[in-house]
Amino acid sequence: MALDHTASGVYVIAPTPFHDDGRVDEASTDRMTDFFMEAGATGITVLGVMGEAPKLDQAEALSIATRMIKRASIPIVVGVSAPGFAAMRALARGSMDAGAAGVMIAPPNTLRTDDQIVTYYRQAVEAIGADVPFVLQDYPLLFQVQMTPGVIKRIVTDNPSCVMLKAEDWPGLEKISTLRAWQAEGSLRPISILCGNGGLFIDFEVERGADGAMTGYAFPDMLVEVVGKLQAGQRDSAHDLFDAHLPLIRYEQQFGLGLAVRKYVMKRRGIIASDAQRKPGGMLSAKAVAEVEYLLGRLAQHDPRAKV
Known part of the structure; x- marks a missing residue:
């Protein structure tokens, strides 16, 4: 199930389930993996930003990735971003040996110029191996690295193993349109574009040419349904469902706060046993819990999945 440019649908960003004392919760990891498949996800991404990857040691990270790879019957993408290339290579090669479909690489926040960004990805590919399909993560709001469409084009052109863009610029709709226009004219080879930002703009991102979502949300089954409706041309129905969850x-x-909210709702849905985050990490206040419960109650009037 090697990742390639035809990937589409919803690749759910998986949080890492923990027990209240901070230990990895393997039973919840299995249950969550099963839920994502039952929800219609076409893939799962582990050890992403919302997977608390920096709080895991190397052995834990590889163990979690391997466990989900072995359990899932859909492609697994593993986030391998690391301060140094040695750690990146170890996790990438270990994950691919376990059966991962590909890896995801985010830029370090020290990159400032276009040439620095392009050089970094060339060196990353040299480190992990040109045989490893990878996802280029473009998330300037978090990583503080600005990738213009031209920079993305250079990275894709220079590295055949770059098969997907995880697009989560904000605003990013024009960037998607530009990349797809270049593809249509033949100046950019085809790549998959899956979008992040918690699905906040997925309704219009798909209409601009994105192939779906690679993101997390407490109702990934809704994202699957919305993307399917948009791809089938059911625009109003897709927007109606999306608007109810907005x-x-x-x-x-x-x-x-976002991860705390997501884990809390996933616990309420019975997907994971605890909403604990590994330290440093916070829990929702009583007031925040009340607000989330209020939102769930309102959502349940339109989507029975919210009747937790």
């Missing part, structure tokens, strides 16, 4: 999606977008 208040909760917006609440999840709060920096520093």
